[in-house]
Amino acid sequence: MLFNSVEFAVFLPIVLTLFWWLPVRRNVRLQNILVTVASYLFYGWWDYRFLLLIVFSTLIDYSVGLHLEKIEVRGRRKLLLWTSIVVNLGFLGFFKYCNFFAESFVTAFTFLGTQINAPSLNIVLPVGISFYTLQTLSYTIDVYRRRMKPTHDFFAFAAFVSFFPQLVAGPVERATNLLPQFTRPRSFDYSKAIDGLRQILWGMFTKVVIADNCAASANAIFNNSDSYAGATLVAGVILFSFQVYGDFSGYSNIAIGTAKLFGFDLMRNFAYPYFSRDIAEFWHRWHISLSTWFRDYLYIPLGGSRRGSLVSVRNVFVVFLVSGLWHGANWTFVVWGALNAAFFLPLLLLNRNHNYTDTVASHRTLPTLREFSSMAMTFGLTTFAWIFFRAKSIGHAISYIAAIFSPAIFSWPEVVSLKLAGLITLFLALEWQGRHQSYAIATLGFRWPRPARWAFYYCVCIAITAIGGEQQDFIYFQF
Secondary structure, eight states: OOTTSHHHHHHHHHHHHHHHTSGGGGOHHHHHHHHHHHHHHHHHHHHGGGHHHHHHHHHHHHHHHHHHHHOOOHHHHHHHHHHHHHHHHHHHHHHHHHHHHHHHHHHHHHHTTOOOOOOOOOOOOOTTHHHHHHHHHHHHHHHHTTSSOOOOOHHHHHHHHHOGGGTTTOOOOOHHHHGGGGTSOOOOOHHHHHHHHHHHHHHHIIIIIIIHHHHHHHHHHHHTGGGSOHHHHHHHHHHHHHHHHHHHHHHHHHHHHHHHHTTOOOOOOOSOGGGOSSHHHHHHHSSHHHHHHHIIIIITTTTTTSSOHHHHHHHHHHHHHHHHHHHOSSHHHHHHHHHHHHHHHHHHHTTOTTSOOSOTTTTSSSOOHHHHHHHHHHHHHHHHHHHHHHSSSHHHHHHHHHHHSSGGGGSOOSSOOHHHHHHHHHHHHHHHHTTTSSSTTSSTTTTSOHHHHHHHHHHHHHHHHHSOOSOOOOGGGGO
16 A cells, blocks of 8 residues: 555545544554554555564564563573574565575576576565564564563554554664554644644655656666666766655655654654765765664674774675665665765774764855765765666666766756756755755744645645656665
């Protein structure tokens, strides 16, 4: 069930009504049961068979948590932890990487001159498995580390694992943040609900108007890259940069806004990453829930940056390579991760990876020339890496990059319309003016007369319905 679908437009009001205005509102346990059932229906809309994976993962991690509370022997606690890790990553590895490693194995032997045949399984990747796998692992790891106590309320835990707003594409929630919210009494908060609706509106605009319109041109260019000159290829990857950002940040805003309607606070996932002044700042602002997950559960356990430069370099490459592979079963994602690691390392080694922790031009309307140059450079590096993220293969990415440097690189790009360029410019202007807020229109219009404010909201709604692009699946559903 897509957020930008008629089915969801029917589903959400029904669940909200049951959650707040029927007798369940006075009973936290009944609310959690309702959320669990609604989440299973939401997920089963794609393929009900994969519900078994969520249920099984929920049962395993719930049981492991309870046993970790009772057992003090270190060896047995580690065995329980590794049971959770192996089961969860085993499912993820089978469904996501089985064919990838089999094909890579065959390719390696072919390169060495030996022909072998390996079976290729027709495996369908369950939507959202990469997200809820990390979420359940955060629970067992934190219980093992004694950073939180395990829950004894099964339906609170089941609702935490399957919470439908962020089930299939994040944010990747921590058990320490979201799970306690399922155990506390809740009451309807009008101001939070209005804020949630405003965030949903901005997320829908970002997804439907920006990402989906960019997708049409970006797909045309990448799928026929041999037919276009350099200027058009540059435009293609810039459009993909806005497509992937608009698509994923749009989903995150819809998810966070929807959660607010139910009284829940999800963690922020994007903080205007394309206004970053270096790659380190970019990764502090892009897909925050995933990057902090890898920091806390992979980078720091490996030793972080506390054991010297060589270990730090190793750990950075491990995290970025794993992050790349997490995004997809293709060597292009591994190269994308390696590129970002290479961009990040000089800042780490020079101890400049925390230079920018504030908002750019925080007390000014416009950035300085130096800030603008730094943002342009960072966007350029990020966009270059996106070529490998979007390309079908490494060969395709290399040929795409080579074709950029053609004599026509300074010509007006084909496919790209002035309308699309105008939409992106408007989007950037709105993001810039709202860069101090959790999302771009969080406070926009608060000082306007009410008619003007509502006129703005209606204009956004009209834009979504009138100039939205052809409906596209959310990019991160495939991860």
